[in-house]
Amino acid sequence: METEKKTHTAAEQMTDRDLSEQIKKVTKESHVRAENTELMLSFQRGKVTLPQYKLLLCSLYEIYQALEEELDRNSDHPSVAPIYFPAELARLKSIEKDLEYFYGQDWREKIVIPAATKRYSHRLRQIGKENPEFLLAHAYTRYLGDLSGGQVLGRIAQKSMDLKNGDGLSFFAFPGVSSPNLFKQLYRSRMNSVELTEEERNGVLEEAVRAFEFNIQVFEDLQKMLTVSDNTLQSSMTQSKPVKANTLHMSGNGIYTSSLFRMVLGLFVALATVSVGMYAL
Numbered sequence: 001m002e003t004e005k006k007t008h009t010a011a012e013q014m015t016d017r018d019l020s021e022q023i024k025k026v027t028k029e030s031h032v033r034a035e036n037t038e039l040m041l042s043f044q045r046g047k048v049t050l051p052q053y054k055l056l057l058c059s060l061y062e063i064y065q066a067l068e069e070e071l072d073r074n075s076d077h078p079s080v081a082p083i084y085f086p087a088e089l090a091r092l093k094s095i096e097k098d099l100e101y102f103y104g105q106d107w108r109e110k111i112v113i114p115a116a117t118k119r120y121s122h123r124l125r126q127i128g129k130e131n132p133e134f135l136l137a138h139a140y141t142r143y144l145g146d147l148s149g150g151q152v153l154g155r156i157a158q159k160s161m162d163l164k165n166g167d168g169l170s171f172f173a174f175p176g177v178s179s180p181n182l183f184k185q186l187y188r189s190r191m192n193s194v195e196l197t198e199e200e201r202n203g204v205l206e207e208a209v210r211a212f213e214f215n216i217q218v219f220e221d222l223q224k225m226l227t228v229s230d231n232t233l234q235s236s237m238t239q240s241k242p243v244k245a246n247t248l249h250m251s252g253n254g255i256y257t258s259s260l261f262r263m264v265l266g267l268f269v270a271l272a273t274v275s276v277g278m279y280a281l
């Protein structure tokens, strides 16, 4: 009984100390906030539009390029090696394929990288150089997210934008992962096997919250860009159409009316002068 109790307590302590549990706990609130950004709500409501999705892909390209380059460069680092699964998880090639589908072969010249996305990729490159153990927090946030809610979002995106044969949706497909749930279990156990000092562990947990924050800012920035361009388009449409038409119409008419009036008046004056002259004779 005593032994059972001891084992039980030890198991509980183990669970409490598990990085995978701790990271989930500290990012819980941030996850709710991320889910409730306008962009994510559009996805969940089946209302995601092509401009939203295309811009998101541009941002994801920048983010995964930085994340995967830094993971590759640090693949032998003791905090990275256990969670390094390029064959199963790497997203960059899939995103490139989707970008080519939507933007054409010259997609590299056409893509737009919003400011918040630049800040996120800058942070990834910085920690890749200075604190590679923090890459764990970013890899967790992105890849486990893609293997969780991301799978549902992929199916919704396909329906919302009426995409056929998986075109433009490679980002959501993980051909190297046969069971996302089993893979997530393996990933969590690998995370738990990473040896970290107390300070490093706290740093990783803080970085995970920051990773969610970066994502939230990327979504908000992206949505702002779309709203601004929508408003600009709308206001230029509501202004340019009537104003332009009006201006043209008015000035055209004005010019036409006044010149005709001047011609008639001139003719009248000329006739009057001739008549007066004739009368005088």
Ligand code: HEM
Binding pocket: 020, 023, 024, 031, 034, 035, 040, 041, 043, 044, 140, 141, 142, 144, 145, 146, 148, 149, 150, 153, 212, 215
């Ligand atoms: C529409 C938006 C989203 C929905 C509906 C959604 C939904 C979910 C669901 C159902 C899970 C599984 C929870 C579990 O297995 O216990 C999950 C896990 C997760 N999500 Fe999301 N999610 C969304 C957005 C995001 C975003 C934007 C991120 C980060 C960028 C993210 C990161 C994660 C992570 C890291 C996990 C794994 C949690 C863990 O097991 O430790 N999610 N999500």
